[in-house]
Amino acid sequence: MEKKQNNIYPEYSANGNGTAIIEILNIGFEPLLTQKEYKIYQEIGSLKETLSVLKHSISFLESKLIYLDDTECYFNWLNRKLQKAKLKKTFYEEKQKYKEDLFKKMLSKNIHKTRKLYDNRAFKKEEQFRNIAIFESELTRCFGCNDMEHCEDIISVVTFYTAIFQSIMHNGFTYKDKHFVFFTAGAGQTRCKKSTFVSEDKLKQNFQRLFCGLTPEEINRQGGMNTNKYLAYTSLCQTNSEIWQDFDIDRAIVVDDIKYKIPNQTVRYIYTESPEDKKKLERLKEKLLSVKARLHTIKIHKKSAPKGCKREKSEITHEKELREEKKQLQDEIALLYAKYHKASIQNMDITIPFTDGFGISLKKLPSSMIRLPFIKGLIAYCPRRAFTGWCREHHIKIHKITDIYGKTYSLSEVDYIFTKSQFKMWRYFKNEFNETAGKSRTGWEIYKENFKKYGCTACKCNVENNVKLNAKTNYQILQTLTTEMTDKDIHDLASYDINTLNGIGRNVQCMLNVLGANEQKNNRMNWLQKSLLLYPEMLKDSYVKTLLKNTKDSMIKKFRSGKFNINGSYVFAIPDPLACLQWWFTDLDKNNLDAFGFVKGDSVSCNLFQDKEEIDCLRSPHLDHAHCIRKNQLKETDKKWLKSNGAYISIKDTMSKILMYDNDGDKLLLHNNKTIIKCAKQFQKKYGMIPNYYDMPKASPEQINCTSLFNGIVNAYHHGNIGTPSNEITKIWTSLNPESTKEEIEKAMEVIALRCADVNFTIDYAKTLYKPEIPEHILKEYKRYSGKKVPYFFLYAKNKSKKQVEKPGKCNIDRISGIVRSSRIVFKDLLGKYSCKILMDNPDVNAKEEKAEKILSLYKELEKANLRRLSHTDFSVLDIDERKRAMFQLELDTRKQRRMFSEIIGEPEEYIADVLVIQLQNDTNKDTLWRLFGEVLYSNIERNLKGTKLCKNCGKRYQAKEKDFSSSYCPECKAGIEKERGKERVRKYRKSKQIFQPPLHKTLPENVQAL
Template sequence: MEKQVHMYSVDTGAFFSEEEARLQRRVTKNKRFKAALEKRREDPERIAGSARRAGERIKKATALLKQTLDKGSGVRALRPEQLTPRHVVSLFESTLTRTLQLEIDALTTDLLIVQTYYYAVLRDLVFHGFDYLGEHYVCFTASAGQIRTKKTMFIKEALLKRHRAALMCGLTVEDINAQGGVNVNKYLAYLALCNSATDRWADFDIDRAIVVDDFETAVEATVDAIDEGTYKVTRERRRISINHTDGCGMILPGCAATSRMVRMPWIKGLLVPFAFDRFLQNHPQADSKVKDIYGRTYDLIADRIEIVFTRSQFKMWPFYPSWDAYKQAFKRYGCQAAIGNEEEEAGRDAHFNYQMLQTLDGLGEEELRQMCAATNTRIRQIGSSRETMLRVLGADRHRARKNYYQQALTIYPELLADTYSREVLKQVKRGLVKRAWGGKIRIDGKHTFICPDLYAFCERLLLGIEAPRGLLADGEVSCSLYPDKPKLDCLRSPHLYREHAVRRNVVDQEKKRWFITRGLYTSCHDSISLLLMFDADGDKSLVCAEETLIRAAERQMQDIVPLHYPMGKAQPSRLEPKTIYEGLIAAYSGGNIGKISNDITKIWNSAAPDLDVIKWLCMENNFTIDYAKTLYKPVRPPRIDERVKACTRARPPHFFVYAKDKREQEVEPAGDRIVDRLRRTIVNARLNFSAANLGTFDYRLLKYKPSAPARVDPRVVDRYAELDRHKRFMTMEPLEQDSSGDHLYVYKEIRRQLLEVQPDLDIVTDMLVDHLYKHQNSSFKTTLWSSFGDVLVRNLQRNVKQKLTEGYMACIVCGKRTPHTSNNKRHCTACAAEARRRYKAEKARQYRAEQAKKRMGDA
C-alpha cells in the first residue's frame, strides 16, 4: 500500500456565491481587526470601544450571511480559484481508485472531499449536488471517521452511474428502500469500505467462499453494570452473550499464512488462517456439511471451500436473497476483493502511552525507572552507535516500508556521516525526549491482531457443540510472540478505565499446531473483550511482556471488573437526500470524544481519582464513538452532571505540554502523579556523535554521473531555494524535518516546477546534489530527498551496489569498505585482528579464572 492518488479537499466556503463570499470576507476582516485590537495595550478605553464596534459588525455580517445561506441556491458551483495546491490531499490506492481507474501519483478531480462549516451549504450540496467545469457532482459517501471530522466525499455523477454496480455489487438504493431502508450513516460507512487503503487480492475466488453464522456464547462474568438512565453502577454476576467472531472469519493456511484484513463490497473484517480441513480429518465424527446464513448447505471438502466469512462481516446481507445472488453480482459487475493491513513480521518493541501509564498510579519510583530504562538507553545511544542511528531513522530490517532516505541508508550507511543525517538525528532525539515526557516510552511489547479461539468455533460449526471447550480456558491467552513468557498484559487503545488484561500465556505444541499466526488468541470463556472493548474485525492489542509492568498491573487490577451497559440500536430509514443530510447533521452534533478522553485524564491525574465518574465517562465515550452510526447516546442526569463537572474543572495535567503541545499557562503545575514524574525520570542527554564505524561518505555516489561535476544553473538553484522557503505555505498539513519520502503532494509540485526550468531529471538532481552537498554542505536536505528521493536511490543502487557485486562489504566496526572474501566475513583486516586479539585475551582470562577456582577447590 504505497501507491497514492491526489485529490482536492475544500470546505463549504468554496461553494459560496459572490454575495456570500463578500459577506464572509467582511466577517473575516473584522475578526482579524478585533483580534489585533485585543493584543494592543495602549489606551484601553478607546481600544475597548473599537473592539466592541468590530464585534457588532461581525455579528451583523454573520447574521446577514446566515440569512443569505438559509435561502438556498439550488445547484451550487465550485469556485475554481479554491482548488490550489494547498488544498490537495493524498489518499492511498483503494478499490474505489482502482474501479474508477484513477492514475497513480496524479491529481484527480473525479472525487472531491468537502468539510462542513456551513450546514446550509451542505444541505444544498446533498440535495442538489454541485457543478464544476461542466461536470455535475453528487454526494457519494462518508466513512465513520470522515463523519466525525465533518467531511463528505463527492463524485462526478456520470462516473458514479458508470461504476455504481461494481462499487455496490449490484445493489441499488431502490432495492434497499423497497426492503424498509437502512440506517443512513451505517450505509454511508459500509459504502465507504471501497475507499479503504488496500491492495487488490489478485487470486481471490469467490466460489471458494461461504458465509456462516457467528460464534456466540454466554460468558459468565462479574461486571460493573451501568444503568444508562440513572447512571447507577451495580456490581453483579451476569451471563453475557459475547460474539467471539464479531468481524472475524477463517481462511485455509494454504491460501494465507498470516492474518489479513479484507475489504469487498459490503464485506469487511479479519481473516485468520485456520486449518478447518485438518480439523475435519482429526475428528471423524465431524460433519463437513454446513449451512450458510441463508440456509443453503455447503460441503467444505466437496465444494473446496477455502474461506469462511461470518454474518457480522457481511454488512448488507439482508438485502440479498442468497449468497449465490451476491456471488453472481460480484462476478457480473467485476467487483474486487482487497487486502488491507496484514500481520507484520515480529519487529521492534512498541511504545506505551500516557493513557495506559496513568492508570498504574501505584507504580513505585524504582519500577518507573525500570520501565523507562529502554527509552533512556535509546536516547543516550543516538549518535554513539551506528546500529542505533539506523534504527531510530527507520533504516533497520524490521521496517517493512521505507521512505527514500531510509532506503538510501540501507544501501549506503555511510550517509550517516553527512550533516543532514546529524540534523535529522537531532530532530529525532528531541522528538523522542518530548514524546517520552508525554508518556510515550519503549517497553517489551508488540502490537498484534486479536484473534478468537477458532478451534472452539469449529467445535460449534463442525461438531455441533453448543458450549465448546476450545483450546483456551478462562484467563488464558496464546501469543507466540512471547512463547517463554508465562504472563502478558494485554492492552488496547483507547485506554480510559483500568483496562490491563493480565492473562496466562499458554504456548504449547497443541496451541502452536492450530494457532499458527503471531496474533493474540483469546478464550471463548473469558470476558476479556468486555474489559478491552474490542471486536475481532482487525482490532489490535498491545501485548506486553514487561515483568515490572505486569506486576504493577496485577496490583492495580485488584477489585477491577469490566464495565457493562447496553449499546443503542440504529433505526432504519429510507435512503434519500433528506435523510442523508439529517443523518450527517445529527452525527455532527454527537459530541467530542477528545474532550471526554481529556476529562478522564484530568481525573486520573487528580489527587483522588473518582472511579465512578471515570466509569460514567467511559460509557459516554463509547456511545459517542458509535453515535455517527447509531444516532443515540444517554442523557446525563443533573446530579451526575454536577459531580462530573466538579471532577473535571481543573486544567489538563502538566504533561500535556509534551503530549498535546499545550502551553504552560494552559495546564496545571507539574505534580507527583505518575506521568508528570517522567519529566525527571527520562534523561535529556546531550547528543554525542561519537559513532566510529560510519565509514567515509562520498556524496558523488548520489549522482547519475559521479565523476563529472554538474554545471550549476542559477535558475534551478534559485527556484529550488525559493520553493524550499515557501513549501510550508503550499499545504495544510505540517511538514516535519524528517518527512523525506512521505509522498506529500507539495514535494511532487516542487519537482514539477523545477523540471519546468530544466526538463532533464538527472541533470537537475545532479545539480542539486553538487549544490547542497559540495558547495553549501547544507544540513537541511529534506526537500531534495522528498522531491527526488527515487532518483537518488536509483543512483545509489547503481553506484554502491556495483561495488558490492564487485566483492566489497562495509566493516561492521569501522564502516570501511573492504573486499568481501567469504560469507562469514564481517570485519576489515585491521578490525578482524583486533577482534581476534580481544577474543584470545578473554579466553585467557576465563582460563585463568577457572584454574584459580580449581586451585581453591583443591585447597
C-alpha cells in the first residue's frame, strides 16, 4: 500500500490525488481602479447608455420620416425632434471621447501607484468580481489550499487595459491587508488575457519549493532567457496534477535527446524571413530612405533655381546615380520580399527529434504527463527485464549511460530516464567544483539536492486510464476530404449515427447510448447515466423523455457540423521505447535505423486495434491534409513492449513532421473508419501528402524583470490569435468539391500550406516572439478567400447567424444537411412500469408538510440561479480545457449547494431527495435534482432493485432467485420458452425416427415398372 503524501509533507493540503476543487477570486479591471478612475469610468458607462438610447431614437425617427410627406406638420415636428436628437448625440459623443481620453491619461499617470482591490462596488458584469473553481495543483498544495474551501492567497486577474496591467505587474496590489504580486501567466492564460497573482508572503515561503531553488537573479546572472518561456515554465505548477507517490529523485537521470536525420525526403519547403534577411531588409530600407531624402532635396533645389539657369553636369550625373541607386535598392527589396513565404517542393534531409519531450520509466507506471520544478513531458513504461532479455537473446552488450552533465550510470541504478528537452532549465544548473572541499557536483546533483532540501514534489497529470473507442470526427478532419467524399460516402460515414437517431423511442440500447449511459463508450458517466443502466425503466420518465428530444436536436446540429461517431480514440504519441533504450544503452549502429525498435516499417502499434488493421492517425488542429494511414502491428512478441494504449511510433516514421506534434504528451486520434481511410487514400494517390518544412527562429534571451515580462505578455496578447488564419483555411477547403479541377486543388493546397505555417508561427509566438512578414503578393492570394463569409455549416459548428454565413455550397460538410434529416420521435412501450418510488429511500415520506414546501421553494431558487449562470455559458463553442474548467466550476457549485441545502433545512440529504422526487415527479426539468442529489438517488435505486432483473423477452422486471446467475427471463417467459423448446425437441425426435422410403422407380422390378 502506498504511503500518504501528507505524512512526508505536512504543510500540504490533505489531498494530493488531484481531485480537490479550490475556490479562488477572479477579477477584472474594475475592482482595481482608483476612486477617481472609477468615477470617470462610471460616467463613461452612463454616457454610453445615453448614446445607446439616442441612437435607437434617431433610428426610429428616421424610419418614420421615410413614409411622410415633407409638407406635413407632423413631418416637420418629427424632423425637429430628429435634429435635436442628432445634436445631443454629437454632444454626448464628444463628451464621451473627452472622458475616455481623460480616463486613459489617468491610467497612464497612475502606472507607478500600488493599487487597492475594492470589493464593495456595484459591478454590472459578473466576470468583474466572482469566485471561480480551479484544479488542485502543486501551487494549491504548497499554499495549503483545502478541498471545497476558498483560498485567500491566489487571485486570477483579467485585464484589458495594459496601463492597469503594467501598474499591478510592477507594484502589485493590496487586498484584505495582504500584498499580492504577479506570479505567472502560462500560454493558455495569455490567450485569455489572464494572469495569476499571489500573496507575497506565501510566495516567499514557497518560492524555493516551487522552483527548486532557481531564482530570477541566478537566471539573469547566467545571461537571462526568453521571457515567455520563463512564464510557461513557472506556470507548470498550476497544472491540475496528483502527487507521484513512490517517485525517488535519486533514481532519476537526464540524458541527451535522440535526434537524427532521415535523408532525401520530399517536403514542401516554405522560405520565411530569416534574422539575416530582416537585418538586410532594414539596412536596405534605411539606404532607400536616405536616397529618397537626397533626391527630394535636389527636387526642391531645382524648383527654387531661377528660370533658364543651367545645372552643372556633375549635379545631373549625381541625380542620375541616385535614381539608379534608388531603383537598384527597390529591386533588391522586391527580390528579398519575393523569397518570403514561398513554397517549393524539394528533396532534403529532415531532422527528427525522436524524444522531444519524452522520457522512460523502467518501473511500472501508467503513461502520464509529468510535472517537476522546470521538468515537463510524457513518460511511458518500458520493462527493464524485457530489455535485458532482448539484449541477452541478441547477444548485445549493455553499457553504461551518460547523462547531460557527463556522469555515467548503469541500467540497474536508474528507474526514470528524463531527456534534456524535458528538463527546461538544464543550462542554469551547472557543474560545480568546490576547491576548498575538493569535491565536484554535477548540475543534476545540485538539482536533486535542492529538490530534497526544499521539499519539492514530483507530480503526474493526464494519467492514461480506461481508454475507450468513442471518438468523434469534426469538420476539420472531414473538410480535407471534400474533393473525394461523395454523398454515398457521407451516408456511409453517418450510418451508425442515423441508425441511433432513428432508434430513439424504438430501441432501448439506442436511447441509452444517446444519453451516454454506456460503460464501454463512456468512462465518465454521471449519476443519471449510471442510474439509467441500473433502472432503464426511467426512460419512461417525463424528464428523461425531454432529455432524449433535446439530445436528438443537439445530435442533428452536431452531425451538420461534421461530428460523427467513429471507432477511434485520442491516445498519447509514444516513441518506440525499445529503440530509445537501444540508442542509449547499446552500441548498435546509429546510421542503421532499421536495427532499432520493435515497430517496423510504415506501422504503428496500438493495443486498441487488430494486427495488420489499417488505421488513420490524425492530430488536432487538423488544417491541411494530414491523414497518416498506417498498418497496426500487434504481434504476440510485441506485447511485452506494449504496456500502454498509446500509439507507439517507429524510429523511421516521419509522422511527427506531417502531423506537427511533439512527444511531450500530445495526443493523436487513431481510428479505423473505412470511409475516411478510403477517401484519404484516394486524395493521396492524386496529390500526395507532403509535409511542410520551415525554419522557426528562437527569441533572444532577456533579463527577467517586471518590464521584460510585461512586454512579453503584451506582445503575446496582440499576436496570439489563431482564429483568423484557421477560419481562412476552412474557407479555402470549402471552395473545393468533387468537381474541382486538379489545378484548382493544387493551387488551394499551396495557399493552405502557407496559412498552416502562419498558424504555427502564431501558436508559438508567445515562445518565439517572432512572426514572419508576409509580402503583398501573398496577401492578395489570401484575400481571394478571406473576403468571403464563413461557410454555411458554421451555423451549426460555431452558432453563427444566417447573415454571417455563405449560402450552402458543394463542400462535403455543407452537403451533410441534405443527407442527415430530422424525424419525429414515437415512444414505444418497450419496458415495464416505471415508479419514482424506486428512486426513494422512504417511499412513505410526507411531501405536503410545511418543511417539504420549504424544500421545494429553496430548490426552485437554486434552479433559477443555476439557469441564470448556465445561460451565459455556451458549451458548444468551448475548447476541451475551457469545457473542463466550466464543468469543474459546476462541480464546485454543486457540492456547496448540497451542503447548504442540508444546513438550511436541517434534515439529511436522503429526506430532501425523497421530498424532491415526489414533488418533481412530473417535471420535465430535473437537472438540478440530479446534479445535487444524483448520488443519493443512485444508491436508492441500487438498494431497491437488489435481486431483480430485466426480462430479455418482455422487458418487465422480475425478482430473480438468489443463486440464479444465468437466467435472463421472467418466470412466465421462461415457462413459455421452455414449452417451445420442448415442442422443438419432440419435432426433431419424430423427424429423426421417420423410416427412410426410397423412390418407387428404384425399388420395383423392371417388368412391374413397365406395367
